[in-house]
Amino acid sequence: GGKMAARLSGGENRLVSLPLSRIRVIMKSSPEVSSINQDALFLTAKATELFVQYLATYSYKHGRGKEKNALTYSDLSHTAEECETFQFLADILPKKILASKYLKMLEKEKRDGEVGEDDEEDEEEEDEDET
Amino acid sequence: MAERPEDLNLPNAVITRIIKEALPDGVNISKEARSAISRAASVFVLYATSCANNFAVKGKRKTLNAGDVLSAMEEMEFQRFVAPLKESLEVYRREQKGKKEARKDKDKKADSEEQDKSREEENDDDDERMEEEEQNDEEEVDN
Numbered sequence: 001g002g003k004m005a006a007r008l009s010g011g012e013n014r015l016v017s018l019p020l021s022r023i024r025v026i027m028k029s030s031p032e033v034s035s036i037n038q039d040a041l042f043l044t045a046k047a048t049e050l051f052v053q054y055l056a057t058y059s060y061k062h063g064r065g066k067e068k069n070a071l072t073y074s075d076l077s078h079t080a081e082e083c084e085t086f087q088f089l090a091d092i093l094p095k096k097i098l099a100s101k102y103l104k105m106l107e108k109e110k111r112d113g114e115v116g117e118d119d120e121e122d123e124e125e126e127d128e129d130e131t
Numbered sequence: 132m133a134e135r136p137e138d139l140n141l142p143n144a145v146i147t148r149i150i151k152e153a154l155p156d157g158v159n160i161s162k163e164a165r166s167a168i169s170r171a172a173s174v175f176v177l178y179a180t181s182c183a184n185n186f187a188v189k190g191k192r193k194t195l196n197a198g199d200v201l202s203a204m205e206e207m208e209f210q211r212f213v214a215p216l217k218e219s220l221e222v223y224r225r226e227q228k229g230k231k232e233a234r235k236d237k238d239k240k241a242d243s244e245e246q247d248k249s250r251e252e253e254n255d256d257d258d259e260r261m262e263e264e265e266q267n268d269e270e271e272v273d274n
Contacts, residue, residue, distance in 0.1 A: 015226065016219070017149060019145070023141075026139050026173055027180045029139060030181060032184055035195070037194050037195060039220060039224070040195040043197055043219075043220060044179055046215075047200065047209070051172060051175045052172050055168055069157060069159060076168065076171070077167075088207075092170055092174055
């Protein structure tokens with residue numbers, strides 16, 4: 001039938017675009033998870049799509065606006081740092097700094113003694129873990 | 132099952148499409164941004180799974196169910212997703228029901244037709260139907 005063909009070929013007509021099998025692989029990589037029912041798998045895939053949309057639009061809107069007609073990495077890392085909802089992404093979307101600045105940071109850490117494993121994270125970063 | 136790094140990534144083409152459809156026309160997405168969003172999405176799945184699993188454990192269940200995922204969304208401060216997710220779930224459940232009934236009626240004929248038209252994404256659906264049959268015992272009716 002014509003409708004069936006449209007459903008299969010049109011990306012926008014599908015209920016979910018992300019492949020459930022791939023989502024399942026990622027979910028199962030968590031050792032504590034035993035099994036996942038079909039509805040939960042679908043919901044996770046759908047939620048991930050909503051998340052991608054949300055992250056993209058939010059970052060575009062609130063980005064520092066370095067480029068008006070583009071979404072850049074810097075917009076995303078800015079969002080991860082500034083928006084509480086996206087803070088869980090801060091580690092994987094670190095801010096970029098100049099190499100010279102980074103070297104200075106390392107030197108300072110050495111002078112102050114062993115600070116620990118923190119390398120990319122600023123000491124100036126405020127810890128607001130209280131919720 | 133050994134996971135190579137790429138196994139935990141989501142397909143670039145699909146991620147790009149989702150981003151493009153969300154943003155206004157004509158907005159470019161740098162390769163770096165696209166790759167970052169893809170990684171973020173994978174992290175999101177892991178975070179959501181871990182969170183949902185906590186709810187399953189609380190409920191003394193070994194199988195993650197829909198309710199666990201929805202609770203996880205609220206916990207993660209993505210309450211805005213809950214209503215659209217519930218709606219989509221209704222449609223999905225109806226579709227799955229329809230697929231099952233179609234299979235019962237047509238059986239072999241429907242399968243061979245669908246396999247001809249199948250693309251990569253649809254093959255996942257075929258796999259899922261088989262999984263679904265396995266999971267039916269575990270599937271919880273009440274969420």
